[in-house]
Amino acid sequence: MDVQAYFARIGYSGPRDATLRTLRELHLRHAQLIPFENLNPYLGLAVPLDIATLERKLVLQRRGGYCFEQNLLLGEALRSLGFKVRGLAARVTWNAPQGFVSARTHMLLHLDLEEGPHLADVGFGGMTLTGPLRLVADIEQQTPHEPFRLLAEGPHFIMQAKVREGWRSLYQFDLQEQVVADYEVTNWYLANHPESRFVRNLVAARATPDRRFALLNNELAVHHLGGPSERRVLESVAALRNVLENALQIELPDVPHLDAALQRALDPR
Numbered sequence: 001m002d003v004q005a006y007f008a009r010i011g012y013s014g015p016r017d018a019t020l021r022t023l024r025e026l027h028l029r030h031a032q033l034i035p036f037e038n039l040n041p042y043l044g045l046a047v048p049l050d051i052a053t054l055e056r057k058l059v060l061q062r063r064g065g066y067c068f069e070q071n072l073l074l075g076e077a078l079r080s081l082g083f084k085v086r087g088l089a090a091r092v093t094w095n096a097p098q099g100f101v102s103a104r105t106h107m108l109l110h111l112d113l114e115e116g117p118h119l120a121d122v123g124f125g126g127m128t129l130t131g132p133l134r135l136v137a138d139i140e141q142q143t144p145h146e147p148f149r150l151l152a153e154g155p156h157f158i159m160q161a162k163v164r165e166g167w168r169s170l171y172q173f174d175l176q177e178q179v180v181a182d183y184e185v186t187n188w189y190l191a192n193h194p195e196s197r198f199v200r201n202l203v204a205a206r207a208t209p210d211r212r213f214a215l216l217n218n219e220l221a222v223h224h225l226g227g228p229s230e231r232r233v234l235e236s237v238a239a240l241r242n243v244l245e246n247a248l249q250i251e252l253p254d255v256p257h258l259d260a261a262l263q264r265a266l267d268p269r
Contacts, residue, residue: 001051001076009059010034018082020115023132028144030074030122031130035064035248037204040191043253043261047191049180051076062251066190066198067107067123068183074122075109084112089182090173094127105186106171107178110135126205126214127161127170145207145225202265204248213247217268237262
């Protein structure tokens, strides 16, 4: 992996040692400068998970991606610095009805550090972690954005974020290691199945130092840290393009059917 190009993409010029300090800085910069987005499946384009393609798309072409792309790229960068990294898988519970059990459609990272095991995750859309967490249950942990915590439930952990005054569950996971072949199966479903949320809807998000942007089709939410949220409906392809390129900082792919796909997002069904 061309780590120097990755560092340039996220504006990092700090230490190259495998320490918690380095991890925190890389995690924050990645989350703020490489947006979450699903334009490839929404446009009917492939989503390969090999590192060469991920570098080309997320680093050189200044695009974003979803969890597998984001965390595989971060994981490879961390390994190149000497971090011990393992991939994990999670069942998403965010905005799911009570009792609903999903497939393991989310990826996160486990890291062994001198301070103990930690978790990293730069690919959970509008609630993406902006800092790593200690793998310790039942304590509130601060990040550059919201507080997070882990709850232990038998062999599983539940990731929660404090949203306003309440705790909300994001996903459930265990510590069984996953390999790229495991992710490929779920990735194919997310990128190709006609009922996949990422095929049917336009989704994008990015964190900045003082707010979070979250786009679902033509509905834009701006969540100010410690303050109110704003919501507005985008009513034209030009408005969608403006938000994607500026607020979300995505270099839009040069494909002939882009505007037609964005038009579809104005009237999702």
